[in-house]
Amino acid sequence: MEGLKRYWPLLLIALGLIGGIMWWQDKRAEERRVEEQLAQAQGIVRVLSATFSNKAALKVGEINGTLDVTVVDPGAVPILRSSQKATVPYSVGYTLNLSDVGADDYRWEPAARTLTIRVPTVTAEAPNVDEANRAVAGTSGIFVTRGASANLARRASQLATAKAGEVAAEPANLAKAQQNAEKVVADLARTPLEAAGLGPITVRVITPAAGVRDGERWDVSRSIEQVLADRPR
Structure with missing residues (x-):
């Protein structure tokens, strides 16, 4: 018993050293894990930045159809007043600007191997009206001059362009374009x-129209850029 008491301090020191070594090993293992995760995050940012840098107008959808329009040319005098009904084909594309996506727009979850990307809102392009395939349903007027016919065609194109823009801006069409943007x-x-x-890797894309998903709040997450900024030098 007396012998054990004599060596007890040495045993305590040995246990302390073993515990310290184990703690240091665990700490180094955690540091290496963090280093690997940060390197992986940096790699993701580099790869996607290079991929997205030239995607200022990535096409993510299109709507098309025909519009029935009725236009009037007042003419120089009432007797020259004329009108026309026409069916005009149109198309409107939707684009997404990925060149503005920065490091702060990525969220990397190493454990789940899931990357979340926040992208801008899609925008509708200028409507394209197919005047070559415009179908005239009828023209009325006592005397329709060549100039009046040109004016009617121009007014039909302008009206169809305006209506196509309204159709493209409808919430249902914008929402569909946003959903398609996520997949693209x-x-x-x-x-x-x-x-x-x-x-x-699982890739999730968040657009402004998507809002909050799966109980997450985007603004409380740490971006890859923030994690790298806090990295010990």
Whole structure:
């Protein structure tokens, strides 16, 4: 018993040293894990920044159809007043500007291997009116001059363009374009990430129209840029 008491301080020191070594090993393992995650996050930012940098007008959808319009040319005098009904084909494309997506717009979850990307709102392009295929349903007027016919065609094109813009701006059409943008961007991002050896990765795309999902609040997450900024030098 007396012998054990004599060596007890040495045993305590040994246990302390073993505990310290284990703590240091755990700390180094955690530091290496963080380093690997940060390196992976940096790789993701580099790959996608290169992929998105030239995508200022990525097409993510299109609507098309025909519009029935009725236009009037007042003429120089009442007797020259004329009107026309026409059916005008149109199309409107939707684009997404990915060149503005920065490091703060990525969220990387290493454990789930999930990348969330925040992208801008889609925008509708200028409507394209197919005047060559405009179908005239009828023209009325006592005397329709060549100039009046040109004016009627121009007015029909202008009115169809305005109406096409209104159709493109309808919430249902914008929402569909946003949903399609999510799929297009996810596919665009996944390919280079897997090619760079970072896959398989789940890619989620958040657009302003999507709002909050799965109980998450975007503004309380730490972006890759913030994590890198807090990294010990």
